[in-house]
Amino acid sequence: MLITLDILTQRRSQMIDLTEKIRQAIRQSGIFTGQALVHVPHTTAALTINENADPDVMHDLQEFFTRIAPPGDTYRHREGNSDAHIKSSLLGVTLPLIITGGEPLLGTWQGVFFCEFDGPRQRQVHIQVSGS
Amino acid sequence: MLITLDILTQRRSQMIDLTEKIRQAIRQSGIFTGQALVHVPHTTAALTINENADPDVMHDLQEFFTRIAPPGDTYRHREGNSDAHIKSSLLGVTLPLIITGGEPLLGTWQGVFFCEFDGPRQRQVHIQVSGS
Amino acid sequence: MLITLDILTQRRSQMIDLTEKIRQAIRQSGIFTGQALVHVPHTTAALTINENADPDVMHDLQEFFTRIAPPGDTYRHREGNSDAHIKSSLLGVTLPLIITGGEPLLGTWQGVFFCEFDGPRQRQVHIQVSGS
Numbered sequence: 001m002l003i004t005l006d007i008l009t010q011r012r013s014q015m016i017d018l019t020e021k022i023r024q025a026i027r028q029s030g031i032f033t034g035q036a037l038v039h040v041p042h043t044t045a046a047l048t049i050n051e052n053a054d055p056d057v058m059h060d061l062q063e064f065f066t067r068i069a070p071p072g073d074t075y076r077h078r079e080g081n082s083d084a085h086i087k088s089s090l091l092g093v094t095l096p097l098i099i100t101g102g103e104p105l106l107g108t109w110q111g112v113f114f115c116e117f118d119g120p121r122q123r124q125v126h127i128q129v130s131g132s
Numbered sequence: 133m134l135i136t137l138d139i140l141t142q143r144r145s146q147m148i149d150l151t152e153k154i155r156q157a158i159r160q161s162g163i164f165t166g167q168a169l170v171h172v173p174h175t176t177a178a179l180t181i182n183e184n185a186d187p188d189v190m191h192d193l194q195e196f197f198t199r200i201a202p203p204g205d206t207y208r209h210r211e212g213n214s215d216a217h218i219k220s221s222l223l224g225v226t227l228p229l230i231i232t233g234g235e236p237l238l239g240t241w242q243g244v245f246f247c248e249f250d251g252p253r254q255r256q257v258h259i260q261v262s263g264s
Numbered sequence: 265m266l267i268t269l270d271i272l273t274q275r276r277s278q279m280i281d282l283t284e285k286i287r288q289a290i291r292q293s294g295i296f297t298g299q300a301l302v303h304v305p306h307t308t309a310a311l312t313i314n315e316n317a318d319p320d321v322m323h324d325l326q327e328f329f330t331r332i333a334p335p336g337d338t339y340r341h342r343e344g345n346s347d348a349h350i351k352s353s354l355l356g357v358t359l360p361l362i363i364t365g366g367e368p369l370l371g372t373w374q375g376v377f378f379c380e381f382d383g384p385r386q387r388q389v390h391i392q393v394s395g396s
Contacts, residue, residue, distance in 0.1 A: 002364055035169060035262070037299060039362050041371025043315040048221040051175040056209040057217045063207075064218050068200060068332055075327075077320040085321045086328050089312040089355060091221060093374070096228050096360050098171050098260045100134055105258060107173025110225070126369055128362045130299070130395075131262075167301060167394070180353045183307040188341040189349045195339075196350050200332060223353060228360050230303050230392045232266055237390055239305025242357070263394075 001029040003127045009119035013066070015058040018047075018125060019111040022097070022104055025127045032102045034131010038095040041126065044084035044118035046091035052111025065090075065117070084117035091115055099131055133161040135259045141251035145198070147190040150179075150257060151236075151243040157259045158231055166263010168229045168236055173258065176216035176250035178223035184243025197222075197249075216249035223247055231263055265293040267391045273383035277330070279322040280378040282311075282389060286361070286368055289391045296366045298395010302359045305390065308348035308382035310355035316375025329354075329381075348381035355379055363395055 003025040007016060018038075026036055040047055051057040065087050075082030095112065098105040106112070114125060135157040139148060150170075158168055172179055183189040197219050207214030227244065230237040238244070246257060267289040271280060282302075290300055304311055315321040329351050339346035359376065362369040370376070378389060 002362070002369075035260070037360055037362050039369060041369070041374060043313070043321070043371065043373050049175070049225050050217055050221050054209055054211075056207075057175070057214065060207040060209050060214040061218055061221055064201060069328060075320075075324040077318055077324050079318075082321065082324040085314055086325055089314050089325055092224065092356065092359075093313050094360050094362075096169055096226050098134070098169050098226075098258060100260075105134075105171060105173070105260075107175065109175050110173060126362060128299070128364075128369075167392070181307070181357050182349055182353050186341055186343075188339075189307070189346065192339040192341050192346040193350055193353055196333060224356065227356075228301055228358050230266070230301050230358075230390060232392075237266075237303060237305070237392075239307065241307050242305060 001129045005125040007114060007123040009116040009121055009123060012119050013062050014116040014119055016114040017052050017111045018114050022112055022127060026099055026129055029129035031099055031129050031131040034099045036097040036099055036104055037128045039126040040093040041124055044081050044088055045123055046088045046093055046115040047095040048091045048113050048115055049110050051109045053109055081118045087117045133261045137257040139246055139255040141248040141253055141255060144251050145194050146248040146251055148246040149184050149243045150246050154236055154244055154259060158236060158261055161261035163231055163261050163263040164234045166231045168231055169260045170227045171258040172225040173256055176213055176220055177255055178220045178225055178247040179227045180223045180245050180247055181242050183241045185241055213250045219249045265393045269389040271378060271387040273380040273385055273387060276383055277326050278380040278383055281316050281375045282378050283375040286376055286391060290363055290393055293393035295363055295393045295395040298363045300361045300363055300368055301392045303390040304357040305388055308345050308352055309387055310352045310357055310379040311359040312355045312377050312379055313374050315373045317373055345382045351381045
């Protein structure tokens with residue numbers, strides 16, 4: 001089963017917690033044991049798993065990225081968003097999750113985040129749920 | 133089949149070769165062709181595949197991380213381990229492996245490593261084996 | 265079904281678009297809905313998804329890596345390619361793709377790249393296609 005989420009981002013750099021929507025997609029599929037493969041079809045956005053309790057963790061990750069790949073740096077790509085392409089590759093755009101007991105297997109503090117690096121934009125996230 | 137490993141780390145930053153344990157889990161499952169999905173349910177640890185012949189490779193990776201995300205840096209997250217959260221996202225916590233001939237498909241020099249960035253701690257690694 | 269591609273790289277750092285070859289492997293398998301798991305069995309190469317319209321994007325990614333992990337830096341690993349091992353771990357060597365309609369699910373601007381960081385070398389890429 002393939003579910004597509006529509007996401008409207010509001011800022012150039014923004015982390016959006018998708019955990020609950022992924023949980024819903026898995027429940028909707030009726031799959032009890034298997035895998036969810038999450039995919040972002042963009043080249044200036046990404047996916048990551050990290051702490052969803054304290055928003056400062058995601059703030060610090062964004063600050064880190066701004067430090068190692070500053071937006072205004074001297075890149076060759078003319079669209080002015082090379083930093084966003086770099087961050088997309090560093091985190092990755094496909095994320096496989098174990099499904100057990102009809103739920104994604106995640107640690108207590110783990111959430112799945114959509115990472116916008118060149119917003120605001122209209123974005124999509126695909127979730128393929130397979131198993132039995 | 134889902135197998136959970138318990139790992140006790142000894143240092144703040146430590147790389148532990150899991151290859152043999154993943155190999156054992158696959159053998160135990162009886163799966164000959166399929167996939168092993170490895171998942172670390174923590175937000176200050178990670179998984180990576182890299183050379184397991186010369187331990188200096190993993191040493192250099194840790195030094196690199198210390199240089200680009202120093203532990204004592206000025207982060208907003210109050211627990212003092214933002215650098216560990218950043219490293220976790222950079223390497224990732226889920227890792228899918230091809231199984232063929234009842235073994236994980238890995239190159240001659242490839243090993244699968246559990247990466248501790250905020251130890252010492254009691255940690256877990258989940259391995260889901262699927263296929264036929 | 266497992267397909268292995270042979271790749272001959274020409275430079276130390278080089279990005280090679282594999283998208284069409286992955287598309288062909290999926291067509292060859294006859295799988296309509298499922299997953300392709302791509303794996304690079306090397307520790308100084310990697311896989312990434314990013315823009316394949318403007319080659320400057322991949323140029324900028326390579327420049328970024330040269331800046332944060334310079335080749336001639338003071339590493340402990342004696343083979344002089346620690347920077348390549350670091351880049352391999354940052355991007356990763358396994359990449360799962362959703363297959364739908366007999367095609368890999370990719371965004372308009374997304375391509376799958378083999379990333380050479382210690383060439384020129386003879387390399388391999390494994391593609392496992394599963395589903396129905």
